[in-house]
Amino acid sequence: MTVSREKISETLVAFCQPILDALDARAGLEAHEAAFQVGVDVWNAHVYETLGMDPEAGATLEAAESLAQGKQLGLGHARGLKLVELLQRIKREQAPKDLRRMGDPHLSPSGNGWNLKVQEFATASAEDLQPIGDDPELAMVRAWERLTRAAKAVARLQPWNWLDETQSFGVLHPVRVELDWASISHGAPGPTFELRLGTERGSTRANKLGSEGQFDRQLHDEVLSAQFVDREQLDAKDAEFLKSMGYELDAPAKWPILRVRFRDESDADLTFEEVVAFAIALEQLHVVASRALVEPDYLRPDAQGRLLLRFPTRRTGEITWRDERVQPTQPALLQPAPFDRDQAARVRARVPSQRGKLECDLFELPAEVDTPMGRRKSVVGLFVDGDSGEVVHSVTGLSAEGLAMLPGALLAAIELRKSRPNFVYVRDPAVAAALEPAITSLGIRLKLVGLLPNAERAIQAIEGASDDDSEGS
Structure with a gap:
């Protein structure tokens, strides 16, 4: 891309002016440091993008130095020297140590x-x-x-x-x-x-x-x-x-x-x-x-x-x-969490009847837990009866283990409930992906919904109890 001399000159004038403004706003060393920082920020933020080319910083800053000594900025001798000094410092101190x-x-x-x-x-x-x-x-x-x-x-x-x-x-x-x-x-x-x-x-x-x-x-x-x-x-x-x-x-x-x-x-x-x-x-x-x-x-x-x-x-x-x-990156296909297919088959054989629905959610506890790796956040996998609102089963683990523990927890919930649900409702695509293979093996239908009213009430109760425990400890 070719850039006209007029465009380069216009850009460099715009580059120098904020430096001069900062130089005029204070006195002494403080003014010099403030103007230097303004120059660095303006250079990084605007000059390269405006010119739209790939100049060596030294060459472009030398052009700015020549401009400062010329008539386009209308500077007096003293201000011109100060500006040149600042431009030289920007060129010198912006370079990494190994370049020098x-x-x-x-x-x-x-x-x-x-x-x-x-x-x-x-x-x-x-x-x-x-x-x-x-x-x-x-x-x-x-x-x-x-x-x-x-x-x-x-x-x-x-x-x-x-x-x-x-x-x-x-x-x-x-x-x-x-x-x-x-x-x-x-x-x-x-x-x-x-x-x-x-x-x-x-x-x-x-x-x-x-x-x-x-x-x-x-x-x-x-x-x-x-x-x-x-x-x-x-x-x-x-x-x-x-x-x-x-x-x-x-x-x-x-x-x-x-x-x-x-x-x-x-x-x-x-x-x-x-x-x-x-x-x-x-x-x-x-x-x-x-x-x-x-x-x-x-x-x-x-x-x-x-x-x-x-x-x-x-x-x-x-x-x-x-x-x-x-285009925005599409969500990755989430890999299912591992589960024991033989155990799922045994549960299906032991619990042949089906009724109602379960709501399943995974949520993060506000308090951290101590682990060998330090304090970590933990999550709760929750299975709530979709009709009565009763908590059928819950399981707690570290955040990193949350999805993987859900299939086994579902099997445990079914055995405790003594019947398989017709539907499992979830609101999180990650939870759906983790449960889908187990749910299919059990002959259950999965529904992704926007609201889990019974699970939400149970979560609020658990979080409230967790807050009370934290205050009492």
Whole structure:
């Protein structure tokens, strides 16, 4: 794409003006620091996207320096020198440390974050993202430097002030060539950026949004999570990591919590591939959120219901990004939970009669339980008579085990009831998928409904009792 000199000049004038405004608003060192930060944010959010090309940051900033010394901004000598100094600092301090010490950098600065210089990879593995000749430790350090820059830029932008979890967008990973889904969520302990890797994992988000807001308990619920929350101090895990990386932070308590989070609320350290994917997604979040601030419809589905996708293009060894539109990922086909078919056959033989209906639901308890892996959330599988409202059977387990325990619990409920129901009513597609093979084997019909009145009353009673126990302990 060719961009006219007039367009470049107009963009650079717009780039310099907020820096000058910040410089004029204060005095001394405080003014310099404020103007520097404004310049970094404006550069990352607007210049690259507006120009629509792939310039080296140094070359473009040098053009801005020339502009500052010329007549287009109408600056006096002193203000012009201050602006040039700030532009030079932006150019210098935006570059990663390894760019200044290596002659053949594989990361190059660009206005939409940091472009990853790539080779034409033969396979889509994590090793392909390691610059040739680098050892794994150095590659990981460089990847974390990139992720740190992206996370700090997002923290300064605070996009959660105008984005919510309904405004998800896709990021096509440039090496895996898989679609990752990104979104902002709100809640305790603070705003969180979530990234689900791969199209299949991303579809769990569609399942979640389609299940009336119930907690996410899908089979592939593994998410990269960045929590932006002020802490009184760093936890031991983050403090040890920062020490190992040689980081010194002015405000360490503002370090975002960067983890892989699983269904059972446990977490893990990021792998090399995950660090790079996370950095790429956070860079794109900065671009997308900045544009959504001034274009409210930017992240909304278009007339065909398609969502925004940030699409990478390789050009002269580098990756540039453009907007595309894609249909929302369809919910994944949920795999049935395992169950004992022989036991189901025995139960059917022992309990030949059929009557009425059962309501089945799976819900999360508000209190956590102690496990060898630490405190974890637990769930209750509940079977309630659809006519009398009597709780026939319930079973409790960890969140990660919730779906798997339902088929066996159904068999136990039938034996306690001494008759098989004609129907089992459920309201959650995940519960339906877990029960369907067992229900079919038992000669029962399954119905997915929007409301389970008897189960809901029982759940409220159980939750109330749980709250009373918590207050008394």
